Amino acid sequence: MSSKGNVTAVIGQSGGPTAVINQSLVGVIQEVRKTRHIHNLLGARHGVRGIVNEDFINLNDVPDELLERIAVTPAAALRSTRDKPDHVYCERIFRSFAKNNVRYFFYIGGNDSADTARIVSELAKAENHDLQVFHIPKTIDNDLRVHDHTPGYGSAARFVATAMIGDNFDNRSLPGIKIDVLMGRNAGYLTAATALARQHEEDGPHLIYIPEQPIDVEKLIGDVDRIYSKRGRCLIAVSEGIVAPDGRTWFELLAEGHERDAHGNLQLSGSGELGDHLANLIEKSLSPAGGKKLRVRADTFGYIQRSFPGCVSEVDAKEARMVGQLAVRFSIDRGNRGSVAMKRVGTGDYRVEYFLTPLETVAKETRKMDPSFYQEGNDVTEAFLDYARPLIGRLAQTGSFDELKLNGHGR
Amino acid sequence: MSSKGNVTAVIGQSGGPTAVINQSLVGVIQEVRKTRHIHNLLGARHGVRGIVNEDFINLNDVPDELLERIAVTPAAALRSTRDKPDHVYCERIFRSFAKNNVRYFFYIGGNDSADTARIVSELAKAENHDLQVFHIPKTIDNDLRVHDHTPGYGSAARFVATAMIGDNFDNRSLPGIKIDVLMGRNAGYLTAATALARQHEEDGPHLIYIPEQPIDVEKLIGDVDRIYSKRGRCLIAVSEGIVAPDGRTWFELLAEGHERDAHGNLQLSGSGELGDHLANLIEKSLSPAGGKKLRVRADTFGYIQRSFPGCVSEVDAKEARMVGQLAVRFSIDRGNRGSVAMKRVGTGDYRVEYFLTPLETVAKETRKMDPSFYQEGNDVTEAFLDYARPLIGRLAQTGSFDELKLNGHGR
Numbered sequence: 001m002s003s004k005g006n007v008t009a010v011i012g013q014s015g016g017p018t019a020v021i022n023q024s025l026v027g028v029i030q031e032v033r034k035t036r037h038i039h040n041l042l043g044a045r046h047g048v049r050g051i052v053n054e055d056f057i058n059l060n061d062v063p064d065e066l067l068e069r070i071a072v073t074p075a076a077a078l079r080s081t082r083d084k085p086d087h088v089y090c091e092r093i094f095r096s097f098a099k100n101n102v103r104y105f106f107y108i109g110g111n112d113s114a115d116t117a118r119i120v121s122e123l124a125k126a127e128n129h130d131l132q133v134f135h136i137p138k139t140i141d142n143d144l145r146v147h148d149h150t151p152g153y154g155s156a157a158r159f160v161a162t163a164m165i166g167d168n169f170d171n172r173s174l175p176g177i178k179i180d181v182l183m184g185r186n187a188g189y190l191t192a193a194t195a196l197a198r199q200h201e202e203d204g205p206h207l208i209y210i211p212e213q214p215i216d217v218e219k220l221i222g223d224v225d226r227i228y229s230k231r232g233r234c235l236i237a238v239s240e241g242i243v244a245p246d247g248r249t250w251f252e253l254l255a256e257g258h259e260r261d262a263h264g265n266l267q268l269s270g271s272g273e274l275g276d277h278l279a280n281l282i283e284k285s286l287s288p289a290g291g292k293k294l295r296v297r298a299d300t301f302g303y304i305q306r307s308f309p310g311c312v313s314e315v316d317a318k319e320a321r322m323v324g325q326l327a328v329r330f331s332i333d334r335g336n337r338g339s340v341a342m343k344r345v346g347t348g349d350y351r352v353e354y355f356l357t358p359l360e361t362v363a364k365e366t367r368k369m370d371p372s373f374y375q376e377g378n379d380v381t382e383a384f385l386d387y388a389r390p391l392i393g394r395l396a397q398t399g400s401f402d403e404l405k406l407n408g409h410g411r
Numbered sequence: 412m413s414s415k416g417n418v419t420a421v422i423g424q425s426g427g428p429t430a431v432i433n434q435s436l437v438g439v440i441q442e443v444r445k446t447r448h449i450h451n452l453l454g455a456r457h458g459v460r461g462i463v464n465e466d467f468i469n470l471n472d473v474p475d476e477l478l479e480r481i482a483v484t485p486a487a488a489l490r491s492t493r494d495k496p497d498h499v500y501c502e503r504i505f506r507s508f509a510k511n512n513v514r515y516f517f518y519i520g521g522n523d524s525a526d527t528a529r530i531v532s533e534l535a536k537a538e539n540h541d542l543q544v545f546h547i548p549k550t551i552d553n554d555l556r557v558h559d560h561t562p563g564y565g566s567a568a569r570f571v572a573t574a575m576i577g578d579n580f581d582n583r584s585l586p587g588i589k590i591d592v593l594m595g596r597n598a599g600y601l602t603a604a605t606a607l608a609r610q611h612e613e614d615g616p617h618l619i620y621i622p623e624q625p626i627d628v629e630k631l632i633g634d635v636d637r638i639y640s641k642r643g644r645c646l647i648a649v650s651e652g653i654v655a656p657d658g659r660t661w662f663e664l665l666a667e668g669h670e671r672d673a674h675g676n677l678q679l680s681g682s683g684e685l686g687d688h689l690a691n692l693i694e695k696s697l698s699p700a701g702g703k704k705l706r707v708r709a710d711t712f713g714y715i716q717r718s719f720p721g722c723v724s725e726v727d728a729k730e731a732r733m734v735g736q737l738a739v740r741f742s743i744d745r746g747n748r749g750s751v752a753m754k755r756v757g758t759g760d761y762r763v764e765y766f767l768t769p770l771e772t773v774a775k776e777t778r779k780m781d782p783s784f785y786q787e788g789n790d791v792t793e794a795f796l797d798y799a800r801p802l803i804g805r806l807a808q809t810g811s812f813d814e815l816k817l818n819g820h821g822r
Contacts, residue, residue, distance in 0.1 A: 016585075017580070017581050017585070057812055057815075062812070062815065066814055066815075067810075069809060070809075070810040070811070070812070072807060072808075072809070072810075073580055073807075073809040073810050073811070074576070074577045074580050074581065075577070075580035075581045075583065075584040077811060077812055078812070079583065079584050079586075080585050081585075082585065158721075162719065162721035163715045163719055163721075166430070166485045166714075166715060166719045167714055167715065167718060169428070169484055169485050169486035169718060170428050170485065170486045170714050173424075173428045173486040173487040173491040174428070174490075174491050174492075175490075178714075271687055271690070271708075271709070272682065272683015272684065272686060272687055272711055273687065275683060276683055276684065297682075297714070298682065298683070299711070299713030299714055299715065300683055300711065300713070301713075302710030302711070302712075303578055303581050303589075303708070303710055304574045304577060304710065304712070306581070307577030307578060307580060307581040308573065308574055308577045309573060309577050310569075310570075310573040310574075310721060310722040310807065311721040311722065396483060396484075396720045398480060398481075398483070398484040398720070399477050399478075399479075399480025399481040399488075400481070400484070401473070401481070401488055401489070404468075404473065404477075
């Protein structure tokens with residue numbers, strides 16, 4: 001184990017994995033090697049839990065060849081945690097840092113991780129322990145305040161848009177009503193990204209339901225009926241977190257008594273219940289009385305959305321590496337701490353600038369989709385498509401014999 | 412609409428879509444243009460249904476640029492059908508052919524489509540109508556007799572192996588018990604392909620259940636308990652068609668009263684029920700009495716398996732194109748009819764030869780996995796991995812910090 005001195009940094013990963021979370025980790029590891037202010041880099045296994053248990057991996061000598069393989073491996077290479085530290089837990093984190101002479105803390109995660117970073121940073125200040133804390137953004141939900149978008153979102157969005165392209169043509173081949181349930185408890189960004197699958201007038205998803213827009217049973221059934229009557233098929237993208245007009249989630253209405261995770265969140269992922277419920281509801285409501293039952297199917301995209309390694313957005317991978325690298329560069333300045341964020345600049349092609357935003361501006365509360373990104377009831381806007389398109393990269397260009405009619409060919 | 416003469420061929424697509432079914436269609440279209448014996452190519456919309464309804468698209472003049480986009484578009488570009496023609500239906504098909512002077516019939520599909528082709532071919536013989544019938548194989552289930560493997564399988568297998576790589580690292584990050592339910596009513600080929608995801612000793616899937624090996628609740632719970640106790644996590648791949656020792660499917664046991672499709676098959680896909688049932692069963696059986704509930708999740712991979720356009724096997728795409736081209740070349744010889752099949756040749760690198768097999772050798776009955784491909788209870792064999800590996804192509808190479816320990820690094 002090599003060490004150039006006694007200034008130690010700790011890095012950890014937290015929360016639900018993404019396909020590019022290790023790009024940020026590798027960005028930190030490689031950048032630390034280029035600097036002089038950090039002598040020793042420790043990886044905490046399972047995030048904050050590894051810190052309080054002093055369960056560290058020495059990251060000073062990992063061969064570059066292995067680092068590059070880890071960078072393209074989905075999910076947290078240091079392993080993750082669902083622990084959400086309270087004040088007492090954060091004091092244990094700080095004591096572990098003080099004991100191990102830790103002066104820099106890089107924490108890759110979402111809003112909860114930013115809040116942990118904030119509390120630990122304040123504890124250190126109160127104790128006059130010199131500790132610079134950096135939050136490195138990661139979430140497929142894309143729901144961090146201040147951040148234009150978050151690493152992990154682009155690849156998950158690319159996956160769901162690609163899956164929706166396939167499902168659209170599947171549903172064209174064998175027409176019926178198809179429901180796809182997507183991740184997103186509070187924000188509809190990932191579900192909204194399925195709209196990028198549309199390449200021809202007739203392509204689905206034909207209806208998009210996000211948590212930002214309450215929907216009741218009657219309205220939903222009416223929407224499906226209208227599309228199905230017109231097109232003979234209907235492809236529907238639904239956030240797992242959709243909400244009824246009274247403010248309760250559809251899942252809450254369904255899931256009285258279901259388990260909650262350590263954050264008090266209802267367990268939505270890892271179950272096909274919402275999709276199956278919607279399929280039954282639509283089939284019962286719209287099948288003709290005494291006639292043949294409608295063909296209604298539901299898929300719940302599940303964990304693949306956040307971990308699929310075969311469909312990564314290049315922009316997302318690059319930005320995920322960059323926020324890791326920049327966290328280390330920002331740490332050179334003794335006064336710095338915060339969350340490494342992106343903002344778009346210029347009016348032409350997609351371009352971002354990176355900056356530090358105070359931890360408290362990102363911690364705790366998440367953000368919803370911008371109201372300019374969705375429209376009345378069941379769709380997204382052009383503004384959203386323009387926002388999301390550069391984040392996911394170019395998709396496969398599909399073709400259909402319908403194009404012949406448009407060009408005056410065919411029978 | 413151009414036509415060099417009056418000899419007409421019809422092509423149709425049938426059954427569940429695949430990611431490469433249009434490669435075969437485009438193979439036929441492009442090859443017909445090179446030949447002199449077919450003057451006019453009609454595409455039947457929705458397979459046999461388009462034939463009896465004389466709902467045809469003229470395919471003589473489709474621009475190559477569009478054809479190449481259609482080739483990489485998943486699911487049937489001519490649209491598909493679940494109709495399984497009986498003898499009367501086949502007579503209607505034949506009358507449509509006689510009326511439209513159809514002399515060649517190319518039908519892309521699985522075992523049911525081969526049977527339709529067989530019946531129509533026999534009707535034509537009985538009526539002295541000169542009709543050459545070719546079945547072009549397509550099924551992600553890989554369950555056609557005689558065929559070494561079938562176009563569509565390689566890409567679906569590549570998708571599920573890639574998804575399993577992601578899910579393995581996700582499950583490592585946040586350990587627990589994870590069940591993935593895969594397509595495959597009768598044959599376990601697709602579920603078995605998840606074994607290709609393993610790159611390190613510790614990688615899942617740790618348990619693989621296929622319809623070829625009956626499994627009861629006690630054995631399954633015992634398997635999961637053993638793996639979970641050893642590794643602290645367990646990743647399980649389950650075919651939707653798994654069978655209890657009494658010969659009934661697990662889904663049958665669950666799904667009394669569920670809908671059946673036109674073929675008399677139970678509706679398994681498009682529902683998360685089997686996965687959710689297994690998750691509840693494992694959680695209830697293995698959670699410590701009075702203690703914290705185990706983290707058990709289930710995903711049902713669903714239709715994405717057969718239609719995802721972002722993860723196509725190059726070998727599969729090439730072979731799918733080739734079986735279409737060869738069907739047309741085989742049709743030059745007036746005596747020929749049959750199913751275009753592949754067999755492996757040589758003992759070195761993967762190489763196949765194509766040949767015609769009689770329709771009755773492929774029609775109706777499907778095949779199960781070869782017994783040499785699976786072993787006692789819950790896994791596949793090296794023989795299966797050797798069989799499947801060349802069909803899916805190279806997968807992403809992942810990395811893990813565990814490799815440091817193996818090399819004497821780390822703490």
